[in-house]
Amino acid sequence: PSHQAAWRWSCSPFQPCVALWSWPCPDRVPLCLDLLPALSGEDTTKGFFQELVNILFSYVCKSFRRSSKVLDFHHPHQLRVGLEGFSLELPDQPENLEQLLVDCKDTLKYGVKTGHPRFFNQLSSGLDVIGLAGEWLTSTANTNMFTYEVSPVFILMEEVLLRKMQEIVGWSEVEGDGVFCPGGTMSNLYSVLLARYHFFPEVKTKGMTALPRLILFTSAHSHYSVKKSAAVLGIGSENVVVVKCNDRGKMIPAELESSIVTAKDQGCVPFYVNATAGTTVYGAFDPLNAIADICESHGLWLHVDAAWGGGLLMSKLHRVKLQGIERAWSVTWNPHKMMGAPLQCSAILVKKRGLLQDCNQLCAEYLFQTDKHYDTSYDTGDKTIQCGRHVDVFKLWLMWKAKGSEGFESQVNKCLENAEHLFDKLKERPDFELVFKSKPEHSNVCFWYIPPSLRNMPPGPERNRRLHEVAPKIKAKMMEQGMAMIGYQPLGDKVNFFRCVFSNPATQTEDVDYLLEEIARLGHDICIRIETDL
Ligand code: ABU
Secondary structure, three states: OOOOOOOOOOOOOOOOOOHHHHOOOOOOOOOOHOOOOOOOOOHHHHHHHHHHHHHHHHHHHHHHHHOOOOOOOOHHHHHOOOOOOOOOOOOOOOOEHEEEHHHHHHHHHHOOOOOOOEEEOOOOOOOOOOHHHHHHHHHOOOOOOOEEEEEEEHHHHHHHHHHHHHHHHHHOOOOEEEEOOOOOHHHHHHHHHHHHHOOOOOOOHHHHHOOOOOEEEEEEOOHHHHHHHHHHHOOOOHHHHEEOOOOOOOHHHHHHHHHHHHHHHHOEEEEEEEEEOOOOOOOOOOOHHHHHHHHHHOOOOOEEEEEOOOHHHHOOHHHHHHHHHHHOOOEEEEOOOOOOOOOOOEEEEEOOOOHHHHHHHOOOOOOOOOOOOHHHOOOOOHHHOOOOOOOHHHHHHHHHHHHHHHHHHHHHHHHHHHHHHHHHHHHHHHOOEEOOOOOOOOEEEEEEEEHHOOOOOOOHHHHHHHHHHHHHHHHHHHHHHHEEEEEEEEEOEEEEEEEOOOOOOOOOHHHHHHHHHHHHHHHHHHHHHHHOOO
């Protein structure tokens, strides 16, 4: 079995373990102390890396193979106690290198292949080989984004990428700032932080006690990170006004306008509106121009959360859905979603230059010395709320070099074609029902599987109660069998429904067809059982 240590392994079909074979002490297998920087550690290190690359390469190949499972599911208690010798416990004595390689293999074996063409579970999916190479290089460089002195190349790459993204958003040459940060929630947090500082700079030193009661606005379908930002920043989640959406999940501008007026009448101070370009569940695009008009007339900061929808800016065909984004004061855009960059890769773009620095800088003298021998405006670390910051830019920069903007455009177009294909199939089938009847705007397609017993049942609480149980049961079975993965959730008055999203360029229409057949197969079996139990 894979977990058993056997020094003369044959796990590398492509290359024999030359360096490890030549290990000079046959009575002892090498340990990490035999790797570099140990004297004469080069060969052992090379052999170890070669074996590791073989394991990773084999995983990458399997990830794209439709006959492989997406996951080999085990419950937490099963994994925790250890499976087939794979132990999570930490030893007092060092494990040998062979065992470490087995641990690496097992770690991948029991994980989820998010690059598999039939992984539809998350907004971030896919396995971009160039992006992966970029991530490997990044880890090898193992440096920190806070100063130019330790990250000269990456700091300049970040500047180039941010400028490119700002141009694509539509900001002029004299506008635009930004930073890459750990995910869309953090990017959205930055937007609220900056908006508050813009209107009330005294908050930095005096805190919230110096401020009136602030109110921000976001739609009912927006991401929960807007409320979380208000909670984290001491504004309070109850001071987030949730604006109503239409049936399609888009913010209703008239509702926004009346909410702002009501907040003002109550003596509160509105300061920030979040509009979403690509909502998490429905993939809806808020009407940005209409929202921007309202923000302008009330003097409010407009943020566009395009974490999910930002990728559509790369497509001439689809960027029209984000019309008006150039009027935003800040934008969240996650290339780790629709552009397929490996996690994590998220940018907060800010229209007003210098605001990030003014808002966040604390001028720690041990790090941001002003008398360095280079242009210290490139020590961008003090713009951020972190100190140490991971290098998230290189993989995206390398992918952009490899594909060009046009490569991203075709990738995005293909994902939206897959969504349209699924939508068309669902329309034709009596065993499925769409959550909304209009064509998807993004790659989200939301639907129910309707078991035979519910097909002729009139709408109402009893049908809803039964339908609510269907998606979780199908998903559980699907995960146990491991051949595909898709998410579900309730939303508003809608009981549990499936949300299929496409961001993986490896997915083909045959995978979409497979998904539907799989849901119908599992659903049919399970629902027969539910009905028998009732
Ligand atoms: N904002 C994180 C998105 C989570 C998801 O994949 O649905």
